[in-house]
Amino acid sequence: MDSKQTVSVISADIQHGVAILTMDNPPVNALGFQVRKGLQSHIVDALENDGVRAIVITSRLALFSGGADIAEFKTGTEAPMLPDVLQTIESASKPVIAVLSGAAFGGGLEVALACHYRITFKGNKVGLPEVNLGILPGAGGTQRLPRLVGVTKALDMIVSGKPKPVESLNGLFDLIVDDPASLDSATQHFVAELLSENRGPRPCSSLPVSIPHDEKEVFETYRAGIKKQARGFFAPEMCIQAVEASTLLPLSEGLQKEASLFMSCMKTPQARAQQHFFFAERAASHVNDYAKETPIREIKKVAVIGAGTMGGGIAMNFANAGIPVILLELKDEALQKGLGKIRENYEATARKGRLSAEDVELRMSAIHGTTEYADITDADLVIEAVFEQMAIKQQVFKTLDEVCKPGAILATNTSTLDINEIAKSTNRPQDVIGMHFFSPANVMKLLEVVKADKTASDVIKTAMMLAKRINKVAVLVGVCFGFVGNRMIEPYSREANRLLLEGATPEQIDKVLYDFGFPMGPFTMGDMAGLDIGYYVRQERQEDIAHDPSYCVVADKLVEMGRVGLKSGRGAYRYEEGNRQPINDPDVLTIAKEQAEALGIRQRTISDQEIIERCLFPLINEGAKILEEGIAAKSSDIDVIYVYGYGFPVYRGGPMQYADEIGLDKIYNAMVDYQTTLGEHGKTWFVPSTLLKKLAESGATFASLTPTSK
Structure with missing residues (x-):
């Protein structure tokens, strides 16, 4: 007789001698305590029930399981532990079949691996992403997967953390049906056949590992192949x-070896940092600036003003999401150049196999060019991406105010300018917001959403929700010079340039910061972006920096000599035609020495540790000021901005998490020390923020602060 009962979030339904255990723990069937307890309890019951001949584990959701409940990393895990549950499955005396109704990641896939047979559908994906949390699969994934798919594929899945289509994993699934709708009938047929043929359990412990000819060479080759992307992790x-x-x-x-290695990972600062960042990215979307019921404005059509590199990249984001875009440039020549560059970008992606030729044409068809403001009157959102000068942007917004329909959102892509001043150029400041994309805009995931003093709450919510549609990670910030990202990078760049005056070389500074984990150092970064960009920003800020005659003086000199970086063949380094590799240039050291002598700065040997402290500690101190002022609501938002926007190493969690990890007292004491030892420069630029001092003295952390709203 069939029976049905429910324990927590697992239901057990016995049909014709088959116990069907169904997970139902929305939204992702996280394998928290209740799920583990339910699985364990029902499996034991089924094994003790003489009327049950086989066990099926499946899901009521359109997803098998997203894996472990990551929140338990902080709160602690209660028995039964997942490895113990999976051992019960592995050693079961009756066949256990996993039926994957959707994706299975992490512990979810490990549940399936512990089962004796596996069924799913074409197009499904599975993965072991634990490496992204600074750990490894800790419930048998590293031991069972190689036995099922071989060492090479297992290494690739586990070390990359990337999901794989099920069709590419020969040996993992016993049956792959055409679509999810076929799973139930296919499972019934498979289990009936299994039982009629008296095929019993098939545990992974009975399977050999498929080893290539020279296993040692395979592992060493793999290590060499991932050396660059794995550095620091x-x-x-x-x-x-x-x-x-x-x-x-x-x-x-x-x-046992896997468990030991897992615990080694869990105790590292890298794991703490990567898990911090996992939560930080998700927390960035939780803001206090609008109510849950706040409506959003419908965005069916977007206009982008400016067809340069940034404007074109911004337009691509919307075309990629299927949102029609009007790209406006006042001169047709510039417009055609911009549209040509967009096509060039798409075709380059197609050559790499990431887009089809049809995709290229579909996306290009979503972007239309114009030289007339009259053509954007029906746009729901307009994003300005013109030259970074206040007068130019104010004129654009004055025009937008005149031509755009009521209710249209007017956004600026400014990276440093005061959006409140820009908003004053319109009669609708409530509709004005900052949407600061990072270059290249079609690649970088970060979007700083900048709320001005009068920005309406529904405009803020619309921008935050729209970011998800265009596959960006949005962080909401307030108005100040440079907002969060560029405001904090200013002291970093300033100190790098000052260290050059004091006797360090561009290559030494760049190497120290590269070794810390940045993709490139400040001088390489400046050359790649163009030194003229920073030069123009400094020209706009003369009132703020004129009191320091040493402020980026070498960088200014280089620009005035026409050395603006890679695009001119010379900057802080020199470059050979067609080669992006920087070459040391002794002329730059001569310029630095001459400028130092003129300013009365004595050059000396600079230690690597001083470079780290001088560049990063003022950046962190600026982050503390930003938190004090309410420009960022929480320190984790700053971390998201710095990892996604500036290449801060994720294995350090972002600058504020890094500061918490090494201790705020260390940051504070160093700031005080440099304030006294660096003369006037120290007195000017190394004043610890009130918040940093308070937290350091109390032994608290940035992460302990209560989120603010401004």
Whole structure:
């Protein structure tokens, strides 16, 4: 007789001798305590029930399981632990079949791996993304997956953390049906056949590991291949060692080795940083500036003003999301050049196999060019991306105010200018907002959404929600010079330039910061972006920096000599035609020495540690001021901006998490020390913020602060 009962978020339905255990823990079937307890309880019941001949584990959701409940990393995990539940499955005396109704990630895939048979549908994806949290699969993934798909594919999945289509994983699934709708009937047929043929359990412990001809060479080759992208991370090497163990040890011993390596990962600052960032990215969308019920404005059509590199990149984001875009440039020659560059970008992506020729044409068809403001009157959102000068932007917004329909959102892509002043150029300041994209705008994930004093709450919410549609990570910030990202990068760049005057070389400074984890140092970054960009910003800020005659004086000199970076063949470095590799240029050291002598600055040997402290600690101190002023609501928002916008290493969690990790007292004491040892420069630029001082003295952290709203 069939029966049905429910324990927590797992239902058990016994049909014709088959116990069907169905997970139902929205939104992602996270394997928290209740799910683990339910699975364990029902599996034991099914094994003890003489009327049950097989067990099926599936999901009521359109997703099998997203994996572990990450919140338990902070609160602690209660027994039964997932490895124990999976051991119960693995050692079951009756066949256990996993039926994947959708994607399975992390612990979700490990549940399926512990089962004896697996069924899913074409187009489904599975993955083990734990490396992105600074850890490795800790419930048998590193030991069972190699036994099912071989060492090479297992390494690729586990070390990259990237999901894979099920069709590419030969050996993992016993049956792959055409579509999800076919799963139920296919499962019934599969189980009936399994039982009629008396096929019993098939645990991974009975399976050999498929080893290439020279296993040592495979692992060493793999290590060499990921060396660059894995630099600074701890978990990738532990993942490799765990998979390596699967080739040397029986499953039971391999699981013990995996558990040991897992705990090694969990104790590292990298794991703390990466898990912090996991939560930080999700927390960025939780803001206090609008109510949950606040409506959003419908965005069906977007206009972008300016067809340069930034404007074209912004337009691509909307075309990629299927939102029609009007690209406006006043001169047809500039417009055609911009449209040509967009096509060039899409075709380059197609050549890499990431887009089809049809995709290129579809996206290009979503972008239309114009030289007339009259053609954008029906746009729901207009994003200005013209030259970074206040007078020019104010004129654009004055025109937009005249031509755009009521209710249209008017956004500026300014990276430093006062949006309140821009908004005053219109009669609708409530509709004005900052949408600061990062270059290249079609690639970089970050979007700083900048609320001005009079920006309406529904405009803020619309911008934040729209970011998700165009695959951006949005962080809401307030108005000040440079907002969060560029305001904080200013002391970083300033100190790098000052260190050059004091005797460090561009290559030394760049190497120290590259070794810290940045993709490139400040001088390489400046050359790539163009030194003229910073020069024009400094020209706009003369009132703020004129009191320091040493302020970026070498960078200014280089620009005035026509050395604006890669595009001119010379900047802080020199470049050969067609080659982006920087070459050291002794002329720059001569210029720095001459400028230092003129300013009375004595050059000396600068230690690597001083470079780290001088460049990063003022940046962190500026972040503290930003929190004090309410420009950013929480320190984790700053971390998201710096990881996604400026290449701050995710394995350090962002600048504020890094500061918390090493101790705010260390930051504060160093700031005080440099304030006294660097003379007038120290007195001017190394004053600790009130917040940094308060937290350092109390032993608190940035993360402990209550989120603010301004």
